Amino acid sequence: xxxxxxxxxxxxxxxxxxxxxxxxxxxxxxxxxxxxxxxxxxxxxxxxxxxxxxxxxxxxxxxxxxxxxxxxxxxxxxxxxxxxxxxxxxxxxxxxxxxxxxxxxxxxxxxxxxxxxxxxxxxxxxxxxxxxxxxxxxxxxxxxxxxxxxxxxxxxxxxxxxxxxxxxxxxxxxxxxxxxxxxxxxxxxxxxxxxxxxxxxxxxxxxxxxxxxxxxxxxxxxxxxxxxxxxxxxxxxxxxxxxxxxxxxxxxxxxxxxxx
Amino acid sequence: xxxxxxxxxxxxxxxxxxxxxxxxxxxxxxxxxxxxxxxxxxxxxxxxxxxxxxxxx
Amino acid sequence: xxxxxxxxxxxxxxxxxxxxxxxxxxxxxxxxxxxxxxxxxxxxxxxxxxxxxxxxxxxxxxxxxxxxxxxxxxxxxxxxxxxxxxxxxxxxxxxxxxxxxxx
Numbered sequence: 001x002x003x004x005x006x007x008x009x010x011x012x013x014x015x016x017x018x019x020x021x022x023x024x025x026x027x028x029x030x031x032x033x034x035x036x037x038x039x040x041x042x043x044x045x046x047x048x049x050x051x052x053x054x055x056x057x058x059x060x061x062x063x064x065x066x067x068x069x070x071x072x073x074x075x076x077x078x079x080x081x082x083x084x085x086x087x088x089x090x091x092x093x094x095x096x097x098x099x100x101x102x103x104x105x106x107x108x109x110x111x112x113x114x115x116x117x118x119x120x121x122x123x124x125x126x127x128x129x130x131x132x133x134x135x136x137x138x139x140x141x142x143x144x145x146x147x148x149x150x151x152x153x154x155x156x157x158x159x160x161x162x163x164x165x166x167x168x169x170x171x172x173x174x175x176x177x178x179x180x181x182x183x184x185x186x187x188x189x190x191x192x193x194x195x196x197x198x199x200x201x202x203x204x205x206x207x208x209x210x211x212x213x214x215x216x217x218x219x220x221x222x223x224x225x226x227x228x229x230x231x232x233x234x235x236x237x238x239x240x241x242x243x244x245x246x247x248x249x250x251x252x253x254x255x256x257x258x259x260x
Numbered sequence: 261x262x263x264x265x266x267x268x269x270x271x272x273x274x275x276x277x278x279x280x281x282x283x284x285x286x287x288x289x290x291x292x293x294x295x296x297x298x299x300x301x302x303x304x305x306x307x308x309x310x311x312x313x314x315x316x317x
Numbered sequence: 318x319x320x321x322x323x324x325x326x327x328x329x330x331x332x333x334x335x336x337x338x339x340x341x342x343x344x345x346x347x348x349x350x351x352x353x354x355x356x357x358x359x360x361x362x363x364x365x366x367x368x369x370x371x372x373x374x375x376x377x378x379x380x381x382x383x384x385x386x387x388x389x390x391x392x393x394x395x396x397x398x399x400x401x402x403x404x405x406x407x408x409x410x411x412x413x414x415x416x417x418x419x420x
Contacts, residue, residue: 011397011398015326015327018327019313019327022313022314022315022327023311023313023314024311024312024313024314025311026311027311032310035302035306035310038302039299039302039303039306042295042298042299042302043299045292045295046280046284046292046295046296046299049284049289049291049292050284050287050289050292082357083354083359083361084330084349084351084352084354084361085351086350086351088262088265089261089265091351092261092262095315095329096313098325099325099326099327099329099330100313100327102325102397103325103326103327103397106397119311119313120313124261124307124310125303125306125307125310126261126266126269126307126310128303129269129273129303129304129307130269132273132276132303133269133272133273133276136276199356199396199397200356200394200396202356203354203355203356203357204356204357245393245394246394247394247395247396248390248391248394248395248396248399248401248405250400250401250402250405251402251404251405251408313327315327315328315329316328
């Protein structure tokens with residue numbers, strides 16, 4: 001199944017056909033999403049059940065965890081998912097992201113056709129397992145050094161941030177509608193992420209997905225505006241930079257363009 | 261994901277969820293104990309059944 | 318005149334010179350041992366620049382010296398699928414050096 005009304009080119013269309021043929025065995029997108037959110041919700045219940053008499057300052061673990069996740073997501077996206085590495089796990093992330101996700105979805109066509117395409121939209125269940133294991137180290141440290149509640153709340157923040165990421169990212173790849181067009185943060189993420197899927201920019205620009213703030217901090221945003229602009233820009237194109245490197249133009253085409 | 265990585269992840273996950281369940285049991289948290297064990301098993305199960313994308317070598 | 322082309326496929330990155338595979342270790346894997354990449358400045362793009370220049374110039378030493386200019390002028394700007402010729406390479410190498418742009 002493929003989208004009927006689309007501006008995707010033949011290369012993207014061929015790639016999407018090939019990808020769908022290569023998915024091994026059965027796949028059901030609804031089941032995939034259920035796994036992520038059932039596991040995530042269960043994990044949040046466990047973490048919450050282990051807290052007791054939470055003090056006001058211990059709640060600060062939640063925003064701290066959320067911000068830590070955004071920064072980690074940026075670093076992983078920029079330095080692992082868009083860069084081939086020798087380590088087999090890191091390389092797998094690059095293959096699934098740059099060689100699959102970014103070929104399936106481009107600036108010309110960001111939408112999936114149906115739930116079977118969620119295979120290349122959502123992270124596989126291994127991500128929830130890996131995130132949980134990786135979160136244990138800092139959370140255990142926080143639990144020992146600061147307080148047990150802070151440790152559990154940090155685990156909760158990291159897991160909830162991942163679920164937030166999946167929701168935002170999903171909203172970046174669905175059809176346009178009044179809700180995603182007008183909902184703050186989501187509309188900003190959609191424009192930001194679509195620009196990221198531009199072939200000419202995808203390896204360097206707009207690496208934040210949950211929020212554009214890491215790109216604002218690191219100078220890798222395609223927008224020329226401040227903190228609040230990066231949060232609430234929406235679909236506005238007014239502040240898009242015009243000094244970003246564009247695609248290489250072969251000599252023959254450059255000459256023809258100069259003549260015309 | 262290579263099989264040995266999934267295997268390692270599975271073993272670590274089961275070990276961690278087992279330890280966490282023991283800890284919760286010691287605190288008298290009955291339902292969290294059961295859900296911790298169930299979650300560990302569920303995650304391990306899901307990474308093995310999830311279909312891969314075939315690539316040519 | 319030769320034509321170099323590249324594509325990011327589901328089976329991996331492929332770079333061809335006149336329809337024959339261009340291997341990442343031509344002239345030695347001196348910038349990267351993880352293969353080719355493009356669209357930014359880094360080990361993979363530098364290795365790609367180096368190998369193309371080795372093939373184009375037939376001189377590994379000269380190729381090594383020209384890598385930064387070729388990455389800045391061409392490799393870092395390539396799209397998912399691209400095609401460049403010997404003429405394009407010469408044009409980039411002959412163009413005046415510029416200071417790096419942001420992103």
